[in-house]
Amino acid sequence: MGKIARYLNQLTIGNVFDTPDVVEAYSTDRSVLKIKPKFVALPESTEDIRKLMRFCYQLMAKGIRIPVTVRGSGMDEMGADLGNGLVISMEKLNRLMESDKRERLVRVQAGITLKELNTALSLNGMTIPVGGHDNDTIGGLIASCPTDDFAGKYGGIMRYVERMEVVLANGDIIQTERFRKSSTSKKGREKSLEGSIYNKLPQIIEKNKELINKIRTENHGSCGYPAIVLVKNKNAYDLLPLFFGSEGTLGIITEVILRAVPIVRQTARAVGTFEDFKTAQKFLDLANSLKPRELELYDIRIIQAAQETGKRLSEITKSMKTGFVVFARFDHKCKRSLRKMGSIRKSLPKGSRLILESSKNAIALNEFENSLISFLNQARSSERVPLMTDFYLPADHLENFLSDLSILEKSLKMELALFGSYSAANYNLRPKFNVSDRDFGKQALTFLRTGAFVVSRQGGAITGGSPEGRVKAIVSNSAMTDEEKKLYSDIKNLFDRYNILNPDVKLGADTGFTMRHIRDNAGKISL
Numbered sequence: 001m002g003k004i005a006r007y008l009n010q011l012t013i014g015n016v017f018d019t020p021d022v023v024e025a026y027s028t029d030r031s032v033l034k035i036k037p038k039f040v041a042l043p044e045s046t047e048d049i050r051k052l053m054r055f056c057y058q059l060m061a062k063g064i065r066i067p068v069t070v071r072g073s074g075m076d077e078m079g080a081d082l083g084n085g086l087v088i089s090m091e092k093l094n095r096l097m098e099s100d101k102r103e104r105l106v107r108v109q110a111g112i113t114l115k116e117l118n119t120a121l122s123l124n125g126m127t128i129p130v131g132g133h134d135n136d137t138i139g140g141l142i143a144s145c146p147t148d149d150f151a152g153k154y155g156g157i158m159r160y161v162e163r164m165e166v167v168l169a170n171g172d173i174i175q176t177e178r179f180r181k182s183s184t185s186k187k188g189r190e191k192s193l194e195g196s197i198y199n200k201l202p203q204i205i206e207k208n209k210e211l212i213n214k215i216r217t218e219n220h221g222s223c224g225y226p227a228i229v230l231v232k233n234k235n236a237y238d239l240l241p242l243f244f245g246s247e248g249t250l251g252i253i254t255e256v257i258l259r260a261v262p263i264v265r266q267t268a269r270a271v272g273t274f275e276d277f278k279t280a281q282k283f284l285d286l287a288n289s290l291k292p293r294e295l296e297l298y299d300i301r302i303i304q305a306a307q308e309t310g311k312r313l314s315e316i317t318k319s320m321k322t323g324f325v326v327f328a329r330f331d332h333k334c335k336r337s338l339r340k341m342g343s344i345r346k347s348l349p350k351g352s353r354l355i356l357e358s359s360k361n362a363i364a365l366n367e368f369e370n371s372l373i374s375f376l377n378q379a380r381s382s383e384r385v386p387l388m389t390d391f392y393l394p395a396d397h398l399e400n401f402l403s404d405l406s407i408l409e410k411s412l413k414m415e416l417a418l419f420g421s422y423s424a425a426n427y428n429l430r431p432k433f434n435v436s437d438r439d440f441g442k443q444a445l446t447f448l449r450t451g452a453f454v455v456s457r458q459g460g461a462i463t464g465g466s467p468e469g470r471v472k473a474i475v476s477n478s479a480m481t482d483e484e485k486k487l488y489s490d491i492k493n494l495f496d497r498y499n500i501l502n503p504d505v506k507l508g509a510d511t512g513f514t515m516r517h518i519r520d521n522a523g524k525i526s527l
């Protein structure tokens, strides 16, 4: 063990490692990248995190750089939880600290997973209605702020967070709070990093008023810090929104207070299969008007790909060769919703099929749903790589997007099957690549650039459903205006003037660096 790791072990209660097996274990996530950290810390408390940050900050003041990346469970698809300096894993900070049943408030450490939290809450009939992955941590969910599958109805993680505790780049700790203008000015006079943030942020907001209004009305993406539009609300300021989608670049979230909602246990499902998109969209629009919890659209080729891996889905899709599958789940007025869905059965063209949940088909629907989820969420596939996942597309452009996509399929000579959430307007493509291919890097770049062009041509945003990390940053950074870049880098500088926190993610992402870190030691290209 080297000197630094030994010193950090003396400093903190939790363990710090620099051994090859440990750094290897934290060098990958669900993205196509592999970046080996020098050190991995498993803090046991917020105090440990403060000490680690203070150490890195003081070293930086002396000109020695140890960049810091905070990591939840490592579920990121864009490489935003990887780093080549110190990785701080939140896995030990996973406690539910207290809960107030009457107010439905719960205070947790940021490393608790969505499943752990929702299992505990369910004992009191409560839940945080976010359709994320079981292993997503609350801190990771906030910092990546994905448009989850329930977001169309329940709005996403942002709606359920009341306050947070955050360790800043210099090791100072802050609690977010809504301050009126006078209290903000008072805070701004404090001689601390927090004071300096409260002093300068209102000035940045005032100076960029027009740009911020433009972002509020026109922006559908989450690259940079677009949540700046929510910081000032009726002459009061709250730093809380800025941390949504910040990808560990502004501070380390250590504790969170969330407001839960009652669980709705009774649900009803409907599945439709359609040979043409127009009919599928009529069905989608009807289902959407009934406010489903989930409303998913799949190109049939996604189902076929799952079947090729052995998943048994044919009970639902029968012998369908081309077309679309729609899956809807309702959690209010279930019977009425199914009745309404059934009312269009007679008007469906030949070749369409409608399955409404009943005791007879519940098992087949369970198998269909669970198999598909596990196929799509498999931790890693060396073939279907996440490059263009979670992008926003407006419903009225979906048909045109599909036409563009078929042109793209021909020109790139690859199958591009679309799937995603119609109710949340959030979609994915999982192109089939061979990551070990020497040309993978070049192919991936071409794919990302053309894909992003087509998405934006149809009024969409490539970072609509999750931020840019390292991978999407290749295309989103160059699409940002100079004014936006300046605003976002002013915000980053205010929080982290030495650029210690996840420096090569978001604005700091560098295409050359990203491409050099494609995993499997292949497909690397130098730019």
Ligand SMILES: Cc1cc2nc3c(=O)[nH]c(=O)nc-3n(C[C@H](O)[C@H](O)[C@H](O)COP(=O)(O)OP(=O)(O)OC[C@H]3O[C@@H](n4cnc5c(N)ncnc54)[C@H](O)[C@@H]3O)c2cc1C
Binding pocket: 029, 069, 070, 071, 072, 073, 074, 075, 076, 077, 078, 080, 081, 090, 110, 111, 131, 132, 133, 135, 136, 137, 138, 139, 140, 141, 142, 143, 144, 145, 146, 147, 148, 149, 246, 247, 248, 249, 251, 252, 253, 254, 386, 389, 390, 466, 467, 469, 502
């Ligand atoms: C392209 C893409 C598609 C996705 N699709 C979906 C989806 O369909 N459904 C869904 O629910 N989620 C989706 N996600 C979200 C993804 O699963 C997130 O990574 C997850 O929400 C958080 O996982 P994690 O806790 O393992 O955090 P990690 O993956 O470890 O980290 C995610 C980001 O959060 C930062 N971070 C982690 N913990 C903290 C903390 N305590 N304080 C500050 N920053 C922190 C990390 O530095 C990193 O930037 C997607 C993400 C991406 C990038």
